[in-house]
Amino acid sequence: MIAEEGSAASKQEGTMKFTTLAATAALFSCAASAQAANFEFWYGNTGPVEVAIKAQCDAFNAAQSEHKVTCVGQGSYEVLVQKAIAAYRAKNAPLLLQVLDAGTLDLMLSDAVVPVQDVLPDVKWDSYIAGARAYYETTKGKLFAQPYNASTLLFYTNKTELEKAGVTKTPETWEEVIDAARKLKAAGSTCPFVTNAEPWIVFEQFSARHGLPIASKHNGYDGLDAEYVFNKTLAAKHLANLVDWRNEGLVRLNGDTKGGNLVAAFSSGECAMIEASSGSYTTFTKAFEGKYDITVSMAPMYKGEERHNTLVGGASIYIMKGHDKTETDAAKAFLNFLRKPEQQMSFVAATGYVPVTNDVLDAIAKSPDAKSAKYATAAIGIESMSKPATPDTRGIRLGSYLQFRQIWTEETQKAFAGQQTMQVALDNSKKRGDELLKRFQQTYKGVELP
Amino acid sequence: MFLGSTMFRHRWLPIFLVAPLAVLVFLFFYAPVFQAFYWSFFLERPFGGGSEYVGWDNFARVLSDPEFWKASGRTVLFMATASSLAVLVPLILAIAADRAVRMSLPARNILVWPKGIAGASIGLVFSFVFNPFVGVLAPLNSLFPGIWNPSFDGFDAYISLIVAHVWGNIPFNFVILLAGLRAIPHTIIQAGAMDGAGPWRRILDVQLPLIMPQLFLTLVLEFTESVTSAFALIDTITKGGPGGATTLLVYKIYLDGFSSYDLSGASTQTAILMVFFILVATLQFVLLGRHINYER
Numbered sequence: 001m002i003a004e005e006g007s008a009a010s011k012q013e014g015t016m017k018f019t020t021l022a023a024t025a026a027l028f029s030c031a032a033s034a035q036a037a038n039f040e041f042w043y044g045n046t047g048p049v050e051v052a053i054k055a056q057c058d059a060f061n062a063a064q065s066e067h068k069v070t071c072v073g074q075g076s077y078e079v080l081v082q083k084a085i086a087a088y089r090a091k092n093a094p095l096l097l098q099v100l101d102a103g104t105l106d107l108m109l110s111d112a113v114v115p116v117q118d119v120l121p122d123v124k125w126d127s128y129i130a131g132a133r134a135y136y137e138t139t140k141g142k143l144f145a146q147p148y149n150a151s152t153l154l155f156y157t158n159k160t161e162l163e164k165a166g167v168t169k170t171p172e173t174w175e176e177v178i179d180a181a182r183k184l185k186a187a188g189s190t191c192p193f194v195t196n197a198e199p200w201i202v203f204e205q206f207s208a209r210h211g212l213p214i215a216s217k218h219n220g221y222d223g224l225d226a227e228y229v230f231n232k233t234l235a236a237k238h239l240a241n242l243v244d245w246r247n248e249g250l251v252r253l254n255g256d257t258k259g260g261n262l263v264a265a266f267s268s269g270e271c272a273m274i275e276a277s278s279g280s281y282t283t284f285t286k287a288f289e290g291k292y293d294i295t296v297s298m299a300p301m302y303k304g305e306e307r308h309n310t311l312v313g314g315a316s317i318y319i320m321k322g323h324d325k326t327e328t329d330a331a332k333a334f335l336n337f338l339r340k341p342e343q344q345m346s347f348v349a350a351t352g353y354v355p356v357t358n359d360v361l362d363a364i365a366k367s368p369d370a371k372s373a374k375y376a377t378a379a380i381g382i383e384s385m386s387k388p389a390t391p392d393t394r395g396i397r398l399g400s401y402l403q404f405r406q407i408w409t410e411e412t413q414k415a416f417a418g419q420q421t422m423q424v425a426l427d428n429s430k431k432r433g434d435e436l437l438k439r440f441q442q443t444y445k446g447v448e449l450p
Numbered sequence: 451m452f453l454g455s456t457m458f459r460h461r462w463l464p465i466f467l468v469a470p471l472a473v474l475v476f477l478f479f480y481a482p483v484f485q486a487f488y489w490s491f492f493l494e495r496p497f498g499g500g501s502e503y504v505g506w507d508n509f510a511r512v513l514s515d516p517e518f519w520k521a522s523g524r525t526v527l528f529m530a531t532a533s534s535l536a537v538l539v540p541l542i543l544a545i546a547a548d549r550a551v552r553m554s555l556p557a558r559n560i561l562v563w564p565k566g567i568a569g570a571s572i573g574l575v576f577s578f579v580f581n582p583f584v585g586v587l588a589p590l591n592s593l594f595p596g597i598w599n600p601s602f603d604g605f606d607a608y609i610s611l612i613v614a615h616v617w618g619n620i621p622f623n624f625v626i627l628l629a630g631l632r633a634i635p636h637t638i639i640q641a642g643a644m645d646g647a648g649p650w651r652r653i654l655d656v657q658l659p660l661i662m663p664q665l666f667l668t669l670v671l672e673f674t675e676s677v678t679s680a681f682a683l684i685d686t687i688t689k690g691g692p693g694g695a696t697t698l699l700v701y702k703i704y705l706d707g708f709s710s711y712d713l714s715g716a717s718t719q720t721a722i723l724m725v726f727f728i729l730v731a732t733l734q735f736v737l738l739g740r741h742i743n744y745e746r
Contacts, residue, residue, distance in 0.1 A: 089498050110499070112497040402710050
């Protein structure tokens with residue numbers, strides 16, 4: 001590495017006579033980085049988020065000359081963890097790793113990462129919004145990973161279409177959503193409400209904001225011997241309702257729409273209401289421009305239920321073991337850089353993710369374009385994640401959870417296709433999920449939850 | 451030993467020349483196979499660090515898992531339908547192209563082209579072709595609403611996979627079978643015609659028996675190929691859905707191992723699948739292989 005840079009530097013020296021001042025500057029920065037830590041940060045996002053992540057990496061490299069980060073896109077969250085596992089086993093792991101929400105327990109028990117709070121004890125971790133902290137911290141309150149791209153579930157409506165159907169007030173409860181859907185259907189809409197029926201949206205976020213447990217032991221926070229309990233909660237009723245509403249033509253799934261997926265179906269105006277990630281907001285507003293008005297609010301509740309926090313989605317950054325002090329210093333510098341309000345603000349503006357620290361909201365409020373659409377989801381997303389928490393709404397700390405999401409999706413798809421009732425689907429997922437938990441516990445025999 | 455004595459006088463030279471390939475085959479084929487068998491007896495943590503010997507526990511668990519058997523059942527069904535169609539369709543095409551019909555020469559070329567397309571690309575194209583709203587079957591849906599929707603109907607999804615698979619495998623089987631047909635001496639066919647055998651009779655009694663070695667080869671290759679190559683198609687067209695209806699064993703292993711990090715479970719299923727393949731291939735050779743006459 002050093003040899004390469006040396007030759008690059010000497011090459012530049014050779015041509016220096018003919019070049020401008022800019023090249024001289026490049027030479028200096030090159031020479032300086034020869035002694036500093038070069039490190040890798042692996043991320044999984046694609047599209048506009050990837051562009052924003054790359055911009056942050058470039059900004060970090062431009063802002064200081066001591067360290068140099070190389071940001072490597074792995075194409076998806078899942079592939080990233082696969083590669084990280086392989087790299088770690090080959091003792092060639094990157095320094096920083098972005099891991100999705102559902103992989104939290106896998107990483108916590110991996111013994112392959114160092115908790116960020118141990119590496120950076122002086123950071124005011126309390127400034128992180130409660131919803132994001134709770135998901136990534138241990139039961140004792142130590143933050144394992146630094147929350148990075150955070151999203152949460154929000155409710156969007158196509159105001160123009162709703163008004164056309166005679167709905168003037170944005171629905172807040174499921175009862176109102178369904179009333180509005182009936183009116184939309186009567187007015188000729190083929191798709192009043194769209195969802196992909198994926199667990200993050202219709203099950204995890206639903207359970208959290210209604211204060212319902214997904215598994216015993218407070219969703220696994222109190223031990224690896226948890227069992228799934230969701231098949232007996234209001235979530236089961238809600239999912240059964242979704243099946244009925246779909247049969248009535250009020251709710252549409254991905255495969256029912258021309259768009260083929262929920263974001264496309266809502267963007268094109270085909271569907272009038274949607275529960276979706278705060279990260280989809282930019283896509284919606286861009287597609288709606290000049291055609292429709294949009295409303296954004298917190299996801300609907302059942303009437304009479306108390307609202308709790310929604311969970312943080314997205315991903316957080318872990319520091320991997322096996323790196324020396326210079327590299328750890330570099331990791332610290334990079335994580336501190338990402339935490340800066342101005343960095344978060346530009347990231348939020350470019351992606352529609354929500355800020356992860358509370359001070360950013362103030363910074364946004366003080367900025368000249370505080371009212372701009374690019375910050376519209378920030379306040380409402382943070383508000384949604386900051387509603388009163390219970391021990392069951394901190395997050396999901398269950399083993400093999402990614403595999404469970406697949407099982408859950410498979411079983412409920414059968415229910416939507418009419419092959420079994422929703423209750424049978426959920427009972428089956430509980431049974432198969434409990435098997436996974438037992439096996440996970442056996443795999444990590446003798447390991448305590450941190 | 452004419453070759454051995456003149457070209458390779460040195461005893462170690464042939465071994466030396468083969469070594470690079472042998473090393474590659476060992477590293478990229480045998481080593482992973484051993485690893486899979488090894489892990490199937492352990493509970494392996496994804497990031498390493500703790501690995502516990504559990505004997506046959508993994509096998510007991512997998513074999514008592516109804517999902518494993520469902521996936522295996524789907525695999526066998528796919529193997530039987532997809533591989534027989536993937537031989538039958540090219541066979542019909544090859545027999546047609548072998549006859550002196552119009553355009554048979556360009557057809558012999560054009561039918562080979564799909565060979566150059568990767569499985570994932572075929573999958574992407576077919577997921578558009580089979581889209582219920584914009585695909586070729588969309589008019590059918592406007593006549594009978596809801597009759598075709600692979601994203602809810604497992605049977606429709608299954609058909610999409612089979613069509614894509616057969617299409618993608620036409621070229622190879624076509625080339626092999628056509629070569630077999632072209633190699634049949636013209637005189638035999640002419641003799642059959644002289645004796646009054648019509649085209650159908652000649653196909654059944656002369657051509658098919660004479661291309662048995664080629665048919666056997668394509669069938670054996672198809673049987674294993676249909677199961678492994680289905681992966682790219684499933685991943686791009688159906689993702690194993692709807693409701694797991696197209697989760698064949700290869701896809702289940704991928705999901706368990708790579709998106710759920712269950713290395714032991716995935717290894718165990720891989721080991722079982724490998725043993726199954728060896729059995730199938732052996733059976734094919736024992737039952738079919740010895741009835742085939744390779745002499746002409």
